[in-house]
Amino acid sequence: MAAMATMVAAGCGGVWCRARQRCARWPGPGSRPFLRAQRAVVCNARGGAVSAGKSGLAPWIPVVGLEIHAQISSNSKLFSGSRVQFAAPPNSLVSFFDASLPGTLPVLNRRCVEAAVMTALALNCRINKKSLFDRKHYFYADLPAGYQITQQRVPIAVNGSLSYSLCIDNKMSQMVTKTVRIKQIQLEQDSGKSLHDDTRSQTFVDLNRAGVGLMELVMEPDMCCGEEAAAAVRELQLILQTLGSSQAVMAEGQLRVDANVSVHHPGEPYGVRTEVKNINSIRFLAKAVDYEIQRQIQELGNGGTILNETRAFDSKLGCTVPMRDKEGKQDYRFMPEPNLPPLILYDAKSLPANMNHQQVINIDWIHERLPDLPSVKREKLVEQYGILPEHSFTLLSEDGLAEFFESVVKQTQMKPKKVIGWILNDLLSYLKQHSLTVKESPVSSFLLADLLNLLEKKEISSTAAKRVLAELWKGEGKTPLETVKEHKLELLQDQKELEQICQAVIDGQENEVMAIKAGNRKVLNKLIGLVQKKTQGRSNPVLVKQLLEKKLSE
Amino acid sequence: MRVLSLGRWLRAGLVLPGGPASRHSGDRHSGHRPQAPPQGPAQKVSVEVLEHLEQLALVDFRDSEGVERLQKAIQFADQLHEVNTDGVEPMDSVLEDRCLYLREDDVTEGNCTKELLENARETVEEYFVAPPGNIPLVKLEEQKTYLQGSK
Numbered sequence: 001m002a003a004m005a006t007m008v009a010a011g012c013g014g015v016w017c018r019a020r021q022r023c024a025r026w027p028g029p030g031s032r033p034f035l036r037a038q039r040a041v042v043c044n045a046r047g048g049a050v051s052a053g054k055s056g057l058a059p060w061i062p063v064v065g066l067e068i069h070a071q072i073s074s075n076s077k078l079f080s081g082s083r084v085q086f087a088a089p090p091n092s093l094v095s096f097f098d099a100s101l102p103g104t105l106p107v108l109n110r111r112c113v114e115a116a117v118m119t120a121l122a123l124n125c126r127i128n129k130k131s132l133f134d135r136k137h138y139f140y141a142d143l144p145a146g147y148q149i150t151q152q153r154v155p156i157a158v159n160g161s162l163s164y165s166l167c168i169d170n171k172m173s174q175m176v177t178k179t180v181r182i183k184q185i186q187l188e189q190d191s192g193k194s195l196h197d198d199t200r201s202q203t204f205v206d207l208n209r210a211g212v213g214l215m216e217l218v219m220e221p222d223m224c225c226g227e228e229a230a231a232a233v234r235e236l237q238l239i240l241q242t243l244g245s246s247q248a249v250m251a252e253g254q255l256r257v258d259a260n261v262s263v264h265h266p267g268e269p270y271g272v273r274t275e276v277k278n279i280n281s282i283r284f285l286a287k288a289v290d291y292e293i294q295r296q297i298q299e300l301g302n303g304g305t306i307l308n309e310t311r312a313f314d315s316k317l318g319c320t321v322p323m324r325d326k327e328g329k330q331d332y333r334f335m336p337e338p339n340l341p342p343l344i345l346y347d348a349k350s351l352p353a354n355m356n357h358q359q360v361i362n363i364d365w366i367h368e369r370l371p372d373l374p375s376v377k378r379e380k381l382v383e384q385y386g387i388l389p390e391h392s393f394t395l396l397s398e399d400g401l402a403e404f405f406e407s408v409v410k411q412t413q414m415k416p417k418k419v420i421g422w423i424l425n426d427l428l429s430y431l432k433q434h435s436l437t438v439k440e441s442p443v444s445s446f447l448l449a450d451l452l453n454l455l456e457k458k459e460i461s462s463t464a465a466k467r468v469l470a471e472l473w474k475g476e477g478k479t480p481l482e483t484v485k486e487h488k489l490e491l492l493q494d495q496k497e498l499e500q501i502c503q504a505v506i507d508g509q510e511n512e513v514m515a516i517k518a519g520n521r522k523v524l525n526k527l528i529g530l531v532q533k534k535t536q537g538r539s540n541p542v543l544v545k546q547l548l549e550k551k552l553s554e
Numbered sequence: 555m556r557v558l559s560l561g562r563w564l565r566a567g568l569v570l571p572g573g574p575a576s577r578h579s580g581d582r583h584s585g586h587r588p589q590a591p592p593q594g595p596a597q598k599v600s601v602e603v604l605e606h607l608e609q610l611a612l613v614d615f616r617d618s619e620g621v622e623r624l625q626k627a628i629q630f631a632d633q634l635h636e637v638n639t640d641g642v643e644p645m646d647s648v649l650e651d652r653c654l655y656l657r658e659d660d661v662t663e664g665n666c667t668k669e670l671l672e673n674a675r676e677t678v679e680e681y682f683v684a685p686p687g688n689i690p691l692v693k694l695e696e697q698k699t700y701l702q703g704s705k
Contacts, residue, residue, distance in 0.1 A: 074659050075659045075660065075661055076660060076662070080663055081657070081661060081663040081664075082661065082663045083664050089680060091667045091670055091680055091681070091682070092664065093664045093665075094666070094667070094670055095663035095664055096663075096666075096670075099670050107655060108657060110656035110658060110659060111658075132646065139612065141682075194684075195681070197686075198686065201685070202684065202685065202686060203683070203684045203685065203686050204681035204684075205682040205683075205684050206682075336646030336647060337647075338646070338647050340647075341647065341649040341651075341653065342654065343654050344653075358658070359655070359656055361656070
């Protein structure tokens, strides 16, 4: 029945979150009132928000939680001494332990523990000074031991938070900060890789990745749409890259995200959730989450039910499909890992006196050496250069862009507030058009600074400067000054010549002159434009306006 | 070989779950703490539990003797309940007081593809060859195991 069906209305995202604020009973772990207020901000639901206002039905509240696996950036694996490397001949980076041959034992890699501690500190977690390892059993060809060593009972860190920024209504000028709680961070092993050959009914197994250290970050279901999930993951990616604990490149499998999605009516308990896997980029994450929300709403609206299943995201079709591989509910039969004693971490107070310092991990020592996190860097840029928060957000989103900006500012007299426009509007758009990274830019910070100096000294107009930049982009090795001279882009300094041109334009535009004299000042801009045309952009518009006004009042 | 692995499991003091177990959350004791059996006549292991076990551990009890042996093994392990463990923290490992050795992040192993592949029955271009994905277990109705026969 059409009346019963929920309507899909784009841009109704606000209803979702505001409705949540209205709901009196908020089911969820440890109800925290302040979270309700935070979520009152409009959530952009481009995947298809639902409002059933007209038919009188209660709106739907989507709930999104993420499970993220980040591959630790280290030379060797978590429990063995074989190399960690992305592309290598199959089974060449495999030790006897990784292949699960009898008689081998796990030996914990110190660097992996440090990476996990750094990440936990950056995410405001409580570090468990004593954490334990467990075995998670399941059968799969790329898990030769038949179990994965993980930290299920007492992980290395719990109860953290991740703050991220979101644009409201797609406007960069309105950014809001949101927080998602981190339930826990644990160390675990990665599995090998399976390549399925369905035609010959076989699977090829490459164990190069088996045993590589992973940090599993479990987030609480504090998000409500694809955009929030994407923004949170993007911020996490930047944090991990800043810390160096993981390179977090999704395309290389160093950052894997699974989304848990469910919907429910306000005031009712959480709905059945589905797990969405096979998400290969941040963009697809947003799409997958939004699609799944919409699918669940439509299914429930039609009187169907949601199965607690695992679904895969098909990027070509832009939808989620059930994964046939998982047979029923898995029973992982967790048991303590008998070959590993508890992992003990120390801080300045509890540091043991007689231990070999190589065997000791000091949390406070690591804390002191944490680099500035992206959020701190952004604030510093805003404070130091007087740029807007959304500008510093963009600066940090591109690798190397912030450094480029600072380098230009050092070498030019132009104010940072003006420089930022050139960096974000001109340089960045060129880079994006040609799919180049900042490092690959044919225009160096030195060249750009040089060009901006010419502009600042009023030797060229800004239109001319843009033309020069276009020339510099070709990377022919010419300096800005040479380019200006070559294309005759210098501003006309000769007042007389300028006056003559202005007069010529006035003489040629009788109608416009009459309109201006009658009181329509806007037509003056047309005359200025004509002068600019005649001078091929080599006139200072402010000066031209003054001259024209002077002449017209004569 | 399969029965052996089951025995080792039981000796670790774990008791078979009473039904499809759900994923364990942070509770330390869930799944590891043995269920206290009723004192008196030995409790029989239900058929559902045995079927579930066969699926999980990919064992096959073959015949009534196998199931009997399992039953006896559980009874033997149940003797542990005679010890009063109130207020005592469960021990996961005899190593719990030892120091966990931390290794430096150096590459010291690997590059032994040939040796590793030697033991594999089938290889293709330095990959191990395995059956496809997760072979769906034969539907229980079609399964010809002892447990099915006894129905």
